[in-house]
Amino acid sequence: MSFKLAKIFTDHMVLQRDVPVKIWGEADYPVTVSVDMHSGVDFARDGKFCLTIPPHKAGGPYTVFVESEGKVIKLHDVYFGDVFLAGGQSNMGLTLPETDRPLDNCDGIVRIFTPDREWEEDKRPATDDRWVDICMDNADGISAVASHFAISLNKTYGVPIGIVSCNQGATCIRSWIAPDTVEKDPIFGPDTQWHEDATYFPFNPPSHQYNERLVKVAPYTIKGVIWYQGESDADSPIAHSYRYLFDLMVADWRRLWGEPDLPFITVQLTYHTPGRPTEIWEILREQQLMASLEGHNIGMITIGDAGDLPKIHPTNKKVVGERLALYARGLIYGEDILHRPPVCREMTVDREVATLKFSDAGDGLYETEPHKFYVIDADGVSHEAAYELCGDCIKLHAEGVVPVEARFCFDAESAVYLYSSAGLPASPFRINAK
Numbered sequence: 001m002s003f004k005l006a007k008i009f010t011d012h013m014v015l016q017r018d019v020p021v022k023i024w025g026e027a028d029y030p031v032t033v034s035v036d037m038h039s040g041v042d043f044a045r046d047g048k049f050c051l052t053i054p055p056h057k058a059g060g061p062y063t064v065f066v067e068s069e070g071k072v073i074k075l076h077d078v079y080f081g082d083v084f085l086a087g088g089q090s091n092m093g094l095t096l097p098e099t100d101r102p103l104d105n106c107d108g109i110v111r112i113f114t115p116d117r118e119w120e121e122d123k124r125p126a127t128d129d130r131w132v133d134i135c136m137d138n139a140d141g142i143s144a145v146a147s148h149f150a151i152s153l154n155k156t157y158g159v160p161i162g163i164v165s166c167n168q169g170a171t172c173i174r175s176w177i178a179p180d181t182v183e184k185d186p187i188f189g190p191d192t193q194w195h196e197d198a199t200y201f202p203f204n205p206p207s208h209q210y211n212e213r214l215v216k217v218a219p220y221t222i223k224g225v226i227w228y229q230g231e232s233d234a235d236s237p238i239a240h241s242y243r244y245l246f247d248l249m250v251a252d253w254r255r256l257w258g259e260p261d262l263p264f265i266t267v268q269l270t271y272h273t274p275g276r277p278t279e280i281w282e283i284l285r286e287q288q289l290m291a292s293l294e295g296h297n298i299g300m301i302t303i304g305d306a307g308d309l310p311k312i313h314p315t316n317k318k319v320v321g322e323r324l325a326l327y328a329r330g331l332i333y334g335e336d337i338l339h340r341p342p343v344c345r346e347m348t349v350d351r352e353v354a355t356l357k358f359s360d361a362g363d364g365l366y367e368t369e370p371h372k373f374y375v376i377d378a379d380g381v382s383h384e385a386a387y388e389l390c391g392d393c394i395k396l397h398a399e400g401v402v403p404v405e406a407r408f409c410f411d412a413e414s415a416v417y418l419y420s421s422a423g424l425p426a427s428p429f430r431i432n433a434k
Helices: 136-141 144-157 179-184 208-217 238-257 281-294 317-331
Strands: 003-005 014-016 021-027 031-035 038-042 048-053 059-068 071-088 110-113 131-133 161-167 224-228 264-267 298-301 343-350 353-359 373-376 382-390 393-397 405-408 429-432
Touching: 003 071, 014 161, 021 031, 021 059, 031 048, 071 144, 110 144, 131 136, 144 161, 144 224, 144 317, 161 208, 179 238, 208 238, 224 317, 238 281, 264 281, 264 317, 281 298, 281 429, 298 317, 343 405, 343 429, 373 393
Parallel strands: 014 071, 071 161, 071 224, 110 161, 224 264, 264 298
Antiparallel strands: 003 021, 021 048, 031 038, 031 059, 038 048, 059 071, 110 131, 343 353, 353 393, 373 382, 373 405, 382 393, 405 429
């Protein structure tokens, strides 16, 4: 008799509160799941089952009973709370010992599940394929960004937080896109030039991560996705198509979960020293910004003040996790707070003066260090401009120049120290005059 649960269902797991929760696995006969006097049943088809249990409020611990033909699997110390998937590449996967901020003390339930992954010499952390506490005892095997994110939300709302950590270093976005999408979209054709990571690493063929990692944790019921990726796609010409590829991926994931409104919160890459002549970091970051501004239920945090030149892996992951949590409070939990970064939305010109208008500046913009702003004239020549901060606007002026475009930190290595009144750094940008 075949009867087993998907690997993600283990002791100590966190299940999503307030909605029906999916449980699945393999079985030859009908399966019943019971928790707290509530039960669901499914008749196995082709050796598989997928059923739901009714909504539960936040709390625990519970014991979940899964039964088929007299065989019972018991899952102990189960809590209901809010569950998020942490996706992306190495900056999402970076573990706590590789960063410079320890975890805050947390007395609440904060747990993480990391699917089995390949490591050098076939070594795998003891945290793989089971739910473990987010704590320094498990620091060697868990995502720093996701850990700080989870603790921040737990401290804010007092409910258990669970993280499904589904990420892999050096992955291109194409590996997270569904096979049927890859098959029909010409962007994946043989003439497309991908970054060398796409062919060098065995885990980067189209749909590889989707098939080998994502489908093994989907459709585990989640509240949203946090996404930190793009470094391996920051080369010409793919960087110019990143927003399109990201939109494909989001649509695929939403179909996989059966949730057309599944929220995504992304991390815009910070500055670093380019390691390749084909790298166009500023274009990739612009594409990330466009995806967040124009996509449905998609947000983006900025970390342009949190880089570590020349590193591609900044070590201050606490600020990343906490800004993701702040954004989730606004986008997902619906709090009326300033959670979006300031973004330049409009440029108007009066003779030689360009006025840049920002959204989400709060009570006004401020800077902690001086910057360089540039204006571009009609001949395409760039000129450094004097600037003045005026509430939610910035005025630029270069003697004798009528601007047609303005740029701010639109390169790979410039740090951002321009903030909203909420302390959130602005996005780098280029913008044309209206």
